[in-house]
Amino acid sequence: MSVKRGARSFIAAAICAGLVLSGCSSNDSIDEAATTSEVAEYVTIEHARGTDTYPVNPQNVVAVGTAVDNLLELGIKPAAVVQHRIDKNSPWREAKLDGVKVIDQTDFKTLPQEQIAAIEPDFIVGDYWTISEAHYKELSAIAPTLGGISDKGEGIGWESQLEALGKIFNKESEAKKAIEEDQKRFSDAKEKLPNLSGKTGVVSQFAQGSFGAVADPEDPGASFIYDLGMKFPDKLTDGSVPANNSGRVTLSPENVSYLAADFMVIYNRDGSIEEVENIPGYKDLPQVKADATLAGDSAVVAGLNNPTSLSRAWVLDKTMPTLEKVGK
DSSP, rough: OOOHHHHHHHHHHHHHHHHHHHHHHHHHHHHHHHHHHHHTTTTEHHHHHHHEEEESSSSSSOOOOOOHHHHHHHTTSSSEEEEEETTOOOOGGGTTTTTTTTEEEESSTOOOHHHHHHHHHHHEOOOOOOOOOHHHHHTTTTEEEOOOOSSSGGGGGGHHHHHHHHTTTHHHHHHHHHHHHHHHHHHHHHHHGGTTOOOBBEEEETTTTEEEEEOTSSSSGHHHHHHHTOOOOHHHHSSOOOOOOOEEEEGGGGGGGGGOOSSEEEEEEESSSOOOOTTTTTGSHHHHTTTTTEEEEEHHHHHHHOHHHHHHHHHHHHHHHHHHHHHH
């Protein structure tokens, strides 16, 4: 609690100092400049869990989830990152985290608070999925904490948070540039592959005996497909299978035909891709028959499920040979 209390106390002191100056000085312009100088050391951000005041340019940052990528995009290396074993397979971060302390996360539901607190951070940043309401309350007792900016649609994703981090780190122009470069990257790909327009694509994983797939067109996990001019198959979006609160559908192996599309990325979270390929009906999917499926690469699916500018660029390069089979 001490870090956050300290930040708030400093803000209060800064405001009081400004009032004292205002009451004692005969030069109003000097008073205003002094007060603005103090207040400019902090920025207020409205986000999915509330509204908080953050120190500008924090120096001891702990990051988790896709927020790691957003910091790296801005040229900021955190003091420590919290990583699940799946996070460690993120090729787009290669060599970018050299020298950064890694705090291991044993499961997705809990965060190692004691190890995070030991870093004595002045700012903790995650994303909508890693910073739940409970995590937000717990971590805010350690330091000012930021997760997702909104709780629905594109506001859940990387762009909104990158803009917020741009304000916190005085890198708004860098954040804007990263977003514009990402948009151009996909615009160029659409121009290169005009026949992708109107085609269908699937982002799926096989786990615990069932297929999971992104089904909400407004979810960040859909952005790769839709930004290339494609869409999800109708059976994933028309209510044939109800989506969960995360915008995903779960399909039993008997309903594998619901995944029929022009393009697909898929991996088996619990075993080999051969296990998936041997499921009756899988090899009959049009995208499998047309060799328009990139199967077995967990990093590709992870980079699409919870995208960032870094992962999207890497995945686009990785999937381009497969996309060319569909879009040329």
